[in-house]
Amino acid sequence: MEPGDGRLDPAHPADDRRLLPGPAVPVRNGHQRRKRGSQVSHSTIAGTGVDLDARGIRIEGTERVVLCASLFYFRLPREQWRARLEQVRDSGYTCVDVYLPWNFHELAPGRWSFEGRRDVAAFLDLAQETGLYVIARPGPYICSEWDGGALPAWLGLDPDLRVRQHEPRFLAQVTAWFDQVLPLLAERQYPANGPVIMVQLENELDFFDCEDRAGYLTALRDQALSHGITVPLIACSGQGDIEGATGDVPGVIPACNFYPDDDSPDIEPEVRRYAQVLADRDLPLLITETNRRHRTLRRLLASGASLIAPYLQSSGWNFGYTPSTGNWGDPANFMSHGYDFGGYVSSTGAERPEYAQAQLLARVIDTLGSRLALAGSSVPRVPVTADFPTSSSPSARDLDGGGQLIAVPHLGTAGTAGTAGTAPGTAIVNGVPVAVAPDSCPLMLADVPLRPWGHDGTLTLASADLVAAADGVLTFSSEVALTVVLGGNRVEIPAPAAGVPERVTVEGLTLVALAPGDAVRLRATQRDGTVRLADASPLPSAAPSVEVRDVRRRPAGAHEEPAGAHELPPALEALGVYRGRGTYRTTLDLTGVDELLLVGAADIVDLSVGGRVHPTIAGFGAAQRVDVREAGGRVGVEAVVEIWGHANFDDARLPALRLGALRGLGSLWTVRDVTDVSALWAVHGHWAGLPAPLRGLGGWSSTRVGIPVTYRREIRSATASALHLRGVVEPVRVSVDDGEPRTVHREDPWVLLPAGTHRVSVTLPHHPSGGGLRAELLGLEPVTDWTCAVQNDDVLTRFAAEADPADPAAPERYDIRLPLALEPGEEAWLDVDLSHLPPSDKGFAVRPAGTQIRVTGWAAGECLGRVWAGDRPAFSGGDSNILWIPPGWSGLTLLVRGTAGPGNPELRTLRLEYPDD
Template identity: 35%
Template sequence: MNMETKSDASLQLSASSLRINGQSEIILCASLFYFRIPRALWRDRIEQVKAFGYNAIDVYFPWNYHEREEGSWDFTGERDAEAFLQLAKEAGLWVVARPGPYICSEWDGGGLPAYLFAKEHMVIRSADPAYMGAVKKWYDRIIPMLANYELSRGGTVICVQLENELDFYDCPDPAAYIAGLRDMALGGGIEVPLIACAGQGGLYEASGLVEGVVPTCNFYPNDRDPAFEAKAASYGQRLAGMNVPLMVTETNRSHFLLRRLLSCGAKLIGPYLQVSGTNFGFTNGTNNWGDPLAFMTSDYDFHGMISPEGHVRKEAYEGRLMRRVITVYGTALAEAESAPASEAASIDGGQQTGGTLLERRLRLPDGGSLLFLANVGESAESVHLQLRSEGERVVPQASRLQSVPNRCIVLPVSVPLNGWGFEGTLLYATAELSDAKQTANRTAMVFHAEAEGEIALELGQGASFSARDGMTVEHQTENGELVLAFRAEAGQMAACRIELADGRELTVFGLAREDALLLARIEEDGRLAFEPGFEYDTAPRELNVDWTVANLLPAETMSAEPAIRTGKAEYLEENGIYRGFAWYKAVGGAPAGADVLGLLVHQGSDAVSLYAGSAYIGTCTPGGGSRYLPSAGIGGGELTARVEMWGHTNFDDPRLPALRLNSKKGLQGITAVTSRQRLSSNWRVRRVHSGNVDPDFLRNDRDDSEWASVSFGGWLSPDHPAFEYYRRRFTASGTADSFTLHFKGIQALAQVYVNGATAGSVHPFDPFVDISAHVKPGEEVQITVFLQRVLGLPAGEVTLYEGNAARDWELSACDEDGLLANAQRHAAAASASELPLRLEPGSVAWLFGALPDGARDVPGGWRVQVEGSGMKLTAALNGTIVGRLWLEGGASRPVLSGGDQRSFYLPGAWMREGGNGLTILLEAVEAGADSQLDRLIFTPVGEIVQRSSEEEG
């Protein structure tokens, strides 16, 4: 496999370096996603990233953000990706471009357009010609744009990532697929290196290891994993064998972990989502971060450096400090090779104790090492180091080295001083060197520590002290060997000015770490300049919002378009519906006068709200499976299902149908259940010793009369795992046409056979199986279940639902524009209201809020906290959906993940003159209890707390 990069390429890779235009670099790369940030704020976010130490951004380009319907492309306005690349160019930030076609990012469908899922026989994320033909249409638009912004063409794109974490997906031939994407990218003009990232360490599965595509790694460990360096270094060694460096394209956001990665020789370090954002509109994803299903919040925030609304967090200062440490060592650090720390030093005593680790060092090309001392424990520790290169010297000698949890400090040993303008050696330091400035005859060096610091210098000439402030000289020899020590106290700066025999001057500063975080620069005269950290006004403010409300007929469609008659229940994508809300209407199939016990939803997703006539039955989130909702005797007439597509899954997981990456939304039917039979008793059981199904046990005429008779799953087996056949018969209802088995509480795997035919599989996450295709009403039915259990886990209770399938289906839908158009049609008739607002179960209403003119006086906008219970909200500002929330309270609410579940962001950039309005769709989704919206709390965004002169001093 050839990973060689061209000698004249703008980005050159080798086992120990990453060079841009010939200069070795350490790239700190922050995720910055234009599609989650208002366009008016793109430049601001870019400048924030650069100000806090990052020299690159990684950018996903979601295919379905630009092709919202098949053949309909949009790269204008908020979707103007080229304008974003231009801003990055103007700021001088390098770009790692990630055009997919699959991107993940917890985004709707991982960026894949939903129309692909309706293409019969298409195999997504593979070399399937039909899929690759669709990808080519996307690449034909995005790849030339990226090529135009490559570094060699005057832009800042330094590499292009193909696909994303393909090793998490069951791709039939990764090499063929990645090679096909590579050829498309090259054909579109890409000349910078192509990369492919591994999500769970499968370099081949992620990249195919094809020629011309460089594998990279994504690591998401526990930040305190004591074995992490060993893992990362092993990948570094494997990649070095391909003559490319370790490049970490995604990882956690703490600079504690990022420093540990630096110690392992990573040349590109890309923490994911240092800049948070918002899933505006219907762009949220769903995935397996719940139980297993989770709905992604509109707020997209993993607590990185910059909040969704643009607030600078404390972690940003850690980023700036890390960059300063990298910069102070310059090319030497960028070209350093990672090696075991034990070759140069060890924690004194021979064995690491407590939580302090000394695993890796960076071996500098011109001599010396940087040791990385990390504390993965729970408490601070005082440690001593034994230095091999310094004759087994134990340090510190006259002070205390404190190791603090969640800190990884970089300590120099035997580092030549010529990089800072004079001869000699930095023998060791137990304080971290973060800054240095050299002028004609003067050099200033800034160290910082947690408690105390000690710095040993060998200057090779005589030295005297012209000034000392808070720094002691613990040792001095005639040839210029010095040991300096200082106490690191917040707000106190230690300094020592040293006059060298040759007339030059060296000033050594010692700071507390918390002060070093706020150091802005070393002035020309050698003084240190500090800047205060950002502190924001987060006190809620009273906004006098004029509220009005319009109640809707909850079982009626909100679409202005005529309904589509489909005859049967069909998935939404099969009818060209890719996002938003949809309404299924059908005629209940129960015979006249039948007592309907409940309604059974078949293969429904995402949020399904059921009505029988105007009566509300309930809301469920089946995850693509089935759900039974009791209906208290109603359900034989007109049925309505309001379905919200929360988002297509961004990650493939076989545990639920809706978590398969090509899954479709909506539902496949509703049954009016007229009979529930408990079938847990009197099963015949046969224990076997093979996991392979024996067709003889499935036969309808198989004699099982000699088998033991037990309750389902009731055989106590000594086998682990246990393999068992369970058989029993029942007589199907003569008036029903729909039959479904429910294995409630099953904690095993089961294959279900009806009259000898395969009916489907059952497992804990999807315990329903529809057997209607194999049952004739009024006839006897033979069920055989092949059960695989571990350690006697329960097999569940078996229930048969019999009833009648709904018929005469029709379908209507609203995307964002259609939904808000409905709001406008009801706005004039809305009546004045106040909060709190209470809605009966199943009710739907539009809530309109006219914001006061003073709302525009806060340029950053507002964060709105919502208090209430049992209610689902879709909130829009001036015609754009800014948040979708599902308030706590009740059993119907799914797991929500990815950000703040209780608030949404009103961008100041989207406020306008002449009136600003909130439009909120309210759905009272909790059956059996009223839902309530108590209040909305408005907190200003971007308002800096003004310090008094005394505070600044």
């Protein structure tokens, strides 16, 4: 046992000085005990107390495998920061990675905030006090399904500014952000002043079309160095393109994000390849994001990872207007108020079964210590076969000092009691049959010298996790029978029952087998195999939900701030609304007009024409045809446009999914005529000669299936027009007047054309049947003379926090009972009294139920989030049907808006639930 490493020592079973509170997890770092003011040498890779090379990660000279959980201060109430950090520590993880969202701290151009929930310095200091390392990820772009990927919304107002490029205007904005945040990180670097052991520049740049990666990353690196960042600078690749993520810039260390199918048999060879690629550069494999399932994490560990950072192990919330519209739909969706992808801690702080799996894996890593941390990635030296689905090429680590750690995943599932698949499978390891539980991945030891643990022999094979080791005793965790081969002795130990350890002594060595639930509570092991366990945590008791019937309706809504008159609808950002909503109003003569065309609107548009409220439009900027045949004459037009969130990813298929795209009404047009232009296209390509044949669009016949063919024709229109390519399946390329081609997708198959005559070319992969492609031309006139008003998130939040302005002479007029019926387009502000409810240490989940309504909630002066019932786009994240009131947050105010759709708008019930999952 290495002195001071916190392993369980059977010779000192009562010594708990080195054990953290809660579940038995040894202290694996001591940086919280260092005094501030230590000297830090200036290097990006070595000499800072954090050194990286092909053998792994060394922190102040000690080799470590680092388990890291993502934990985001901006998705939690400040009151819960310490408890969540302690929860990560008690899981056995030694590090948290944390994004620092630029637009969470710069609320408007030049308006900075680092107070309250934005006090990231306080969060980092708490991490240090808790005993955790930190990987800081300040962007400038973070993705994270966060509004705009953290890029401020107003950047899109400058047409010459190009985000995530080596471009002066963008870099000037980044400099302003880095000038705020990098000194804060530099002051809290490890080991001198804090817990920060690495700083990430950018995020998954290999997904983005950056024109000068080397120049861009060099600029970010130089800014970090100029601000005194001395810990390693890293950049993660999202799809394995190391050069695409780092630009191969010296001093920027590549990391990898892996999101495999957990049941894939091919994870190991892919990960080993990257481990070798990086080892050839004298670097370790740093996995900065990956899946949360520990069966998979074990496979990554065995394949050579020195840092394993599953993304979002500790879940949280997207408060207010901070969720994104993003890349998890087909092609898009809205991120929910809950931000939860099934990590080991739920959004409300409840520990899931994976939490215990984290503790088990941490114990294995801790027990093997530097022997594992210095181990190279390899494959088993002994034959491994199985009668169950497993890896196509298992991985092993060549332990420092001899022997191997072999991962043997059972990719079958346990099923339910009495069904097939519940029995363990059998693996043959070097000719020895061993049991492997379904849905598990034991880390088996082979040919490991035991001298470091006080025994002269060699552990030829152990088929289960080694969770503690010291002089004369080895403690394993297994849910099935355990096989140990020691010298010439093969020992079969029955599957241990909960609370009943199994013990056997072989050649003077005591072997102890514990059930996994006991292994995570292990405090100490005596030389005779007697174990001491921590008390089991009590199971939470389910609390009944409460249905709220009585609410108080306010007589008026939040005021609008006038935003001027405009010839054409401006972007909301141009009106100073970066989060919130705006209203656009005009009058329009619809005589002889059957439809309107709405182009570029985002995110949520409630359009009323002549008093008729149309179904909500949430098309992510795609052109939308609006039937107005029932209107006629001169009518009023009103559009309430709400920002759900800016795109967190760059997706060219829809206009509002482009990174940096603005929000607002876009442009509205009256459609004056519609002409079919599917015929008379000249064919160019394949064997078409001169004069070019004339065919219908897509109608050329050829054996060259899939090879692009180009169709050209002139299109004339006396007004602006829109070319609609109906029936597009695969993307097609369209150019106008021999200009730069643009790609048109089935999600938005439109091309706007100015008035005049234009040469249009459409290039598409050839399909023998023609693919059913049609083309029509819509003659357009712009709708002009708009008056705008806005309500940004600050205005709405201030109003929600105000006292009820009900008429004191008739307060009973505003006390109502649910259900509440609304008209489409009608809004109601409701105050809900929660003072009579018993307190909850996990807060309350508020579940509004109804049809055709959107509900926004506020508590304690802060916007909680939004819920949408009825016709709506796809959602992802956590439970999209609840709002969460954190414990201690007082009051509840709801804004309920009725929308048009198949049902009548109605808030039927409001249920408050006590989270316990």
